[in-house]
Amino acid sequence: MSLHTFAPLAVSRSSRSFVFAALFSLTACGGASDPSVPKVQAASTSGQLSEDLVLEDFDKTAIPATVKVNNGAVSLVDSARGDKALLVKLDLKENNSAALVIAPEEPWDWSEFSGFNLAFDVANKGTESVQIDVTMTDKNGDSYTRGMVVPADGVWRTYYAKLHGHDQQDPDSAAKNEFNFSSGLRSNPPTWQSDDVMLHSFWGKKLLDLSGITKISFGSDGSLSNRQYTIDNIRLRANPEMDKNFLTGLLDKYGQNAKVDYEGKIHSDEELRAVVAEELAGLSGKLNEGRSKYSGWKDGPRFKSTGYFRTQKVNGKWALIDPEGYLYFSTGIDIIRLSNSSTITGYDYDQALIPARSDDEVIAEDDQPLNRVNEKAWATRHLVSETRAKMFTWLPDYNDPLGNHYGYRRETQSGPLKHGETFSFYSANLERRYGESYPESYLDTWRKVTVDRMLDWGFTSLGNWADASFYQEERIPFVAFADIIGDFGTLSSGFDFWHPVPDPFDPRFYQRALVAAESVNQQINGSPWCMGVFFDNEQSFGRLESDELHYGIVINALSRDAADTPAKSAFTEILKKKYGSIEALNKAWNKQVASWEAFAAGMDSSISTDAQLEDYASLLFAYGDQYFGTINRAMKSIMPNHLYLGSRLPSWGMPDEIVKAAAKNVDIISYNLYEEGLVPSKWEFLAEIDKPSLIGEFSFGADDQGHFHPGIVISADQKDRGRMFRNYMYSFIDNPYFVGVHMFQYMDSPITGRAYDGENYANGFVSVTDVPYIELVKAAKEVNGSLYKRRYGDVQLRARSASERGSD
Numbered sequence: 001m002s003l004h005t006f007a008p009l010a011v012s013r014s015s016r017s018f019v020f021a022a023l024f025s026l027t028a029c030g031g032a033s034d035p036s037v038p039k040v041q042a043a044s045t046s047g048q049l050s051e052d053l054v055l056e057d058f059d060k061t062a063i064p065a066t067v068k069v070n071n072g073a074v075s076l077v078d079s080a081r082g083d084k085a086l087l088v089k090l091d092l093k094e095n096n097s098a099a100l101v102i103a104p105e106e107p108w109d110w111s112e113f114s115g116f117n118l119a120f121d122v123a124n125k126g127t128e129s130v131q132i133d134v135t136m137t138d139k140n141g142d143s144y145t146r147g148m149v150v151p152a153d154g155v156w157r158t159y160y161a162k163l164h165g166h167d168q169q170d171p172d173s174a175a176k177n178e179f180n181f182s183s184g185l186r187s188n189p190p191t192w193q194s195d196d197v198m199l200h201s202f203w204g205k206k207l208l209d210l211s212g213i214t215k216i217s218f219g220s221d222g223s224l225s226n227r228q229y230t231i232d233n234i235r236l237r238a239n240p241e242m243d244k245n246f247l248t249g250l251l252d253k254y255g256q257n258a259k260v261d262y263e264g265k266i267h268s269d270e271e272l273r274a275v276v277a278e279e280l281a282g283l284s285g286k287l288n289e290g291r292s293k294y295s296g297w298k299d300g301p302r303f304k305s306t307g308y309f310r311t312q313k314v315n316g317k318w319a320l321i322d323p324e325g326y327l328y329f330s331t332g333i334d335i336i337r338l339s340n341s342s343t344i345t346g347y348d349y350d351q352a353l354i355p356a357r358s359d360d361e362v363i364a365e366d367d368q369p370l371n372r373v374n375e376k377a378w379a380t381r382h383l384v385s386e387t388r389a390k391m392f393t394w395l396p397d398y399n400d401p402l403g404n405h406y407g408y409r410r411e412t413q414s415g416p417l418k419h420g421e422t423f424s425f426y427s428a429n430l431e432r433r434y435g436e437s438y439p440e441s442y443l444d445t446w447r448k449v450t451v452d453r454m455l456d457w458g459f460t461s462l463g464n465w466a467d468a469s470f471y472q473e474e475r476i477p478f479v480a481f482a483d484i485i486g487d488f489g490t491l492s493s494g495f496d497f498w499h500p501v502p503d504p505f506d507p508r509f510y511q512r513a514l515v516a517a518e519s520v521n522q523q524i525n526g527s528p529w530c531m532g533v534f535f536d537n538e539q540s541f542g543r544l545e546s547d548e549l550h551y552g553i554v555i556n557a558l559s560r561d562a563a564d565t566p567a568k569s570a571f572t573e574i575l576k577k578k579y580g581s582i583e584a585l586n587k588a589w590n591k592q593v594a595s596w597e598a599f600a601a602g603m604d605s606s607i608s609t610d611a612q613l614e615d616y617a618s619l620l621f622a623y624g625d626q627y628f629g630t631i632n633r634a635m636k637s638i639m640p641n642h643l644y645l646g647s648r649l650p651s652w653g654m655p656d657e658i659v660k661a662a663a664k665n666v667d668i669i670s671y672n673l674y675e676e677g678l679v680p681s682k683w684e685f686l687a688e689i690d691k692p693s694l695i696g697e698f699s700f701g702a703d704d705q706g707h708f709h710p711g712i713v714i715s716a717d718q719k720d721r722g723r724m725f726r727n728y729m730y731s732f733i734d735n736p737y738f739v740g741v742h743m744f745q746y747m748d749s750p751i752t753g754r755a756y757d758g759e760n761y762a763n764g765f766v767s768v769t770d771v772p773y774i775e776l777v778k779a780a781k782e783v784n785g786s787l788y789k790r791r792y793g794d795v796q797l798r799a800r801s802a803s804e805r806g807s808d
Helices: 269-281 425-434 441-456 468-472 507-524 552-558 566-579 582-589 596-601 610-638 656-665 685-689 718-733 774-785 787-807
Strands: 053-056 067-070 072-078 084-090 097-102 116-123 130-138 143-150 157-162 200-204 213-221 227-238 310-314 317-321 330-333 406-409 420-423 478-482 530-535 669-672 693-697 738-743
Touching: 067 072, 067 084, 072 097, 084 097, 116 130, 130 227, 143 157, 213 227, 269 425, 317 738, 317 787, 425 441, 441 468, 468 478, 468 507, 478 507, 507 530, 507 610, 530 610, 552 566, 552 610, 566 582, 566 596, 566 610, 582 596, 582 610, 610 656, 656 669, 656 685, 718 738, 718 774, 718 787, 774 787
Parallel strands: 330 738, 478 530, 669 693, 693 738
Antiparallel strands: 053 227, 067 097, 072 084, 084 227, 097 213, 116 157, 116 227, 130 143, 130 213, 143 200, 310 317, 406 420
């Protein structure tokens, strides 16, 4: 998910990779280009840059040979400051990605410099904001990507990315795919104050090999229209003196940024209650006009009803049919629960007093509710991270009236601590908002208000990871979720972002799938309000940057011993059936395996021939078929009336073979797509598989409300978020294969990061004080209000026409 989002190995959200080479010279700011001038002219004896070192100022008569553009065009233009600048126009409407790339003929060597940053000036005179993902790559092939957005206001701004010094370091116990800094945040606050704009950290290696930087890519992808920007004065600068308190006193008692003020910030309990009263006075909690009991299209044609949700193709479009037979399209919001609202405080307890996780558990650690430790454990509370503890200006005592909002994480995926105490400011704010007339009465009020909001805003369902207590509301449809966890074999894809992938050929996997299905079944209790069930999320099934990552699961399985790896045993039987003799396989794969017995025991599975690639494709499909088929059998044996919604394939991990295997076994294929919307060129395969599809996650975030990280798809401000929400939704509502779109997520992530993985994105529909973002609400009402006529209006017209013909 973003529990999202998107787990990147390569240079961008859509895994683009460009290689260009050109000559590039380094000059001091304002000086002429002269390759004979050594770079140390700009550095002091300490390695600190004494003046800006210009990489390119575009003041020549021609575009430098170092500059290339993929899917776009560049030209020199006059800037408002009297010099030249580079106008970049990107062809993104027809292409999923485009980039300006600057690469020297020989790698830049900046190893003598210390404490410095890359800076450049950008303005956008277009009509829409443009996101730029800046990726730097070194001679070892490592890269680091940061993101920024340029508002469409024509204003020149200076943007920068630190390359060395200050906070550029991973946590001491960094995960293999570490997004966080040592603070535990995905992106830190600036380490010095200025009017310049710091880029947001995305992914990659924070400390590149500065002795050989091979290129800088300014990439954009997943956009629905062409974009432009003007760039100038790409340079290296010395970092100013670091603010040693940049991580101190970050949050006020409401979990808001304590160091800045902004529109909508809450300053007192009285102000919060006034905001609540104003909102509640305007909430009706009623279905939109023309909606059925289950939020289907009551004013549209009616089809066969089964008492449960089902799929059907109607006039060439895939559709959901609600339990009463009305056309239905699922729009919703994810994470309407408290599980992901808490943040690590920097304190821990005696581990002997903390119950350990067991293989029999069915709820993953990041899905656990707020779970305070007991009084005995509280007595052992001790500081383990001064950095984390100093981020908070207020935390309650354990026995304080708001002390019940503490929790605990027994393990984390990444961040500064492997386990520790948590606190939920969002949950505490719910108690402040609604009071407590009986134990946890504020949660009952929150549930009612939340459903009232969803109906008022026109949404037709709750998205994934809604708290199970909402399942009993029977006012709005929902989807359910289960992680299949426990004791079974696993395989590596070569990029195991959240965790290794299951070995679905292991009989224990089916048993754990049954346990997961039974757990969900107990929660939904056969409810017709349940649209369907997701199993697992964002599995690392393979990436497309290389054959080795694409077929990593197969490569890993074949290298292992069939005696303890069921997938290897299954793959061996498939290959024996195809080739018969080991000699035939050796000839096709250019290998020298002595026998099938030796093959089964473990072999060199590196890719040597095209025939081997073809076989690996077949084996990856067999893996996917077993994975999705096993879950489908387990689910349908317990919940035959509910739809299997797949595993929420991330856009970075959806090989063709896996998508086709999913299409064979699931009722609806689900994808998590963090882009601006559906770019047709990337989704042409939908026509081939012809399967109903659903978006499980997307988001847009902005940093104008005190957050340090907006998320991986960035809006210029709240108004821009509303614009992007409309465009994203319409791109899928208008597509004949999609039957639902769910946004991630209901509330902002904590500014100091989610407890499990440090994600601190400002991508919620409501703030930490549970105050809705008005521009998003307006956009949601507009999109959802026209939902059914936009999606199925042609169906209504055809049905009416047929009825009129029948009466003639």
